[in-house]
Amino acid sequence: MKDLVAIVRNQHLFAPGETVVVAVSGGADSVALLDIMTRLADERLKLIVAHLNHCLRGAESDTDEKFVADLATRYHLPFVAIRVDVASFAAAEGLSLEDAGRQARYAFFHEVARRRGATGIAVAHHLDDQAETVLIRLLRGAGATGLSAMKPSGANLVKRPLLKVSREELELYLNGRGLTWRTDETNSDTAILRNSIRHELIPVLKKYNPRVTERLAATAEILAADEELLDHLTVSSFDRLAFSANDEVVFGIEALLQEHRGLRLRLYRHGLHELRGDLMCIALTHLEAIDRLACSCRPNAGLKLPGDLRVERCYDRLSFTCAAPSAPRQWEQDVPGEGSYRLENGMTLTVRRVERPDDLATGSKRIVHLSADAAPFPWLVRPFTPGDRFTPLGMTGSQKVKELFINEKLPLHERSRVPLVFSEGEIVWVAGVRVAQKGRVTSTTGAVLRVEILDITP
Structure with a gap:
């Protein structure tokens, strides 16, 4: 059996003495994660157990919460929990239960991290989750950025130390340590896309390659390395080709058009992200529209993009702006x-x-x-x-x-x-x-x- 503690330690995701919020649902993956984190003795981590009760399964959800609370007590760790009516939240925001639950969880974990001064949030995504994520994004039409899937050290403090460990290996670890866990019966509901991929699509793919999950996760890792290189190239090119001033990003079109189209599209993404801080609702069609504007013979034209973003061409200048919201009321x-x-x-x-x-x-x-x-x-x-x-x-x-x-x-x-x-x-x-x-x-x-x-x- 693999030494999972050594696998996590050798990734160097956590600094000595760091305060880390550990997201624990009570399922096998998160119970294993918590146990492994407590065994990183050399790192002297200060761990906080965090649990979000989704209120989706009545008494079962409450039992999950008590199970995790007892688990934290057994490890002598602080425990923080919150209850969120995820079904009502999903209906109010027009989200799927899966998306609403994910948003609620991460908002809660980050709030716990802020309150406790934590610099890391450990979540239990593993190799099988990674493979499923690649397939989900492939089916939805993602490019290389999306197919690189989850990273061990993600944005906003999130750490995923188990991405190299399979679900089967985690259960072997738990059994070897004599640990129990809770089972969420909704994980068998194939009306949910991820569950359908897990229980229906992947078994079919395993007929062609029994190690398909490992291969998909390895593909994501390779693409992530490529993305890191391309991000570095994009930032370097952005610094050379663009300038930011007065809440505006400006490219010189003549120099911009000397670059390969693939790099230009990445530069547009980077410029939009610089302005707004995210790329919500920005799709390939928007980037291609910007490129057509840059390549156009028209000296003056413009585009309106989602999120109050606007791209204007004025002779040899391509400028990106984000319409400022109405002036906020001043207060003291x-x-x-x-x-x-x-x-x-x-x-x-x-x-x-x-x-x-x-x-x-x-x-x-x-x-x-x-x-x-x-x-x-x-x-x-x-x-x-x-x-x-x-x-x-x-x-x-x-x-x-x-x-x-x-x-x-x-x-x-x-x-x-x-x-x-x-x-x-x-x-x-x-x-x-x-x-x-x-x-x-x-x-x-x-x-x-x-x-x-x-x-x-x-």
């Missing part, structure tokens, strides 16, 4: 002292006095420590306005907050929601983005304030 919030304050943008700011920590690094941009003497109350919190400046921690000169947003690649539509925290008329924190030099904690600081911004809206 007074913070006279410690406490919890609900802000008008839907966020919550919490302030409390703590002992000076030995290590000021919180592992999260949403939590900072400030000197009560250097940043005295009352504070003022308000959104960004043009012309705001501050001195970032560790710097001597001031910087425009707008430049900070650009450097941090913060999408235009998110900038108006970022609260600025002021003390004595100076910014002490661009909340969730960067702390200022003013208010810094030094070796001589007495009272220390722990300040956290909670984003409780989607």
Whole structure:
């Protein structure tokens, strides 16, 4: 039997002493993951068990929650759970139960990570899940980016340490360790695409190649390596061919058309992502429309894309812009002292006095420590306005907050929601983005304030 602990350790996904949220449903995969994570003794990980009750199976869902709670107690680990009526959420948002459940889970895991200062979220996706994902995306018409499927270290803190381990190997591990798990009967419902692929399509494919799951996962790994190379080439070419200014991405058409079409399409994707922060609803047809615009003989023309994105051609310039939302209502919030304050943008700011920590690094941009003497109350919190400046921690000169947003690649539509925290008329924190030099904690600081911004809206 494979040494699964060694397989996870040798991927070096977790730093020594790291705080990690472990997503545990109670199924075989996540129970095995939790046990393996507790055996990474050299890493000295601080683990938090997180469970989302989907409320889809009545008493069975509640029993799953209790099973995971008991599991956390057995390992002497903190346990966090939440109940979400996924069926109602799916109906309200027009989503499938699978998509609604996934959105609810990851929103919950990230909220737990923010609250606990975790820098990793471990999920139990394994080799068979990877193979199924490749087939799902192939059936839906994905290109190489989609077919590269899941990565061991994904975006937004997510880690997948079991991608090289099969479902069968995980069950062998559990049996060898004398561990039990819960079985979700809905996993047999072939009306769900993933279940249909697992129970119907893959058995057929195994008639042609008994190791088809391993081959599909290996294909995804090869494509992921290719994607890494192509991403590097795209970013390098983007830096050479495009410039960003005033919330606009601009290409010179003459130089752009010297590049291969495949690279041009990737450059368009990159430019759109730079503006909006995601590529939701952007399909190949949109990228091809941009390319036709770039290749057109018309000196002036434009395209409107989903999500208020617009592409304009003006002679030798191809510019990408994201229409700014209507100007947000200006607001101000007074913070006279410690406490919890609900802000008008839907966020919550919490302030409390703590002992000076030995290590000021919180592992999260949403939590900072400030000197009560250097940043005295009352504070003022308000959104960004043009012309705001501050001195970032560790710097001597001031910087425009707008430049900070650009450097941090913060999408235009998110900038108006970022609260600025002021003390004595100076910014002490661009909340969730960067702390200022003013208010810094030094070796001589007495009272220390722990300040956290909670984003409780989607």
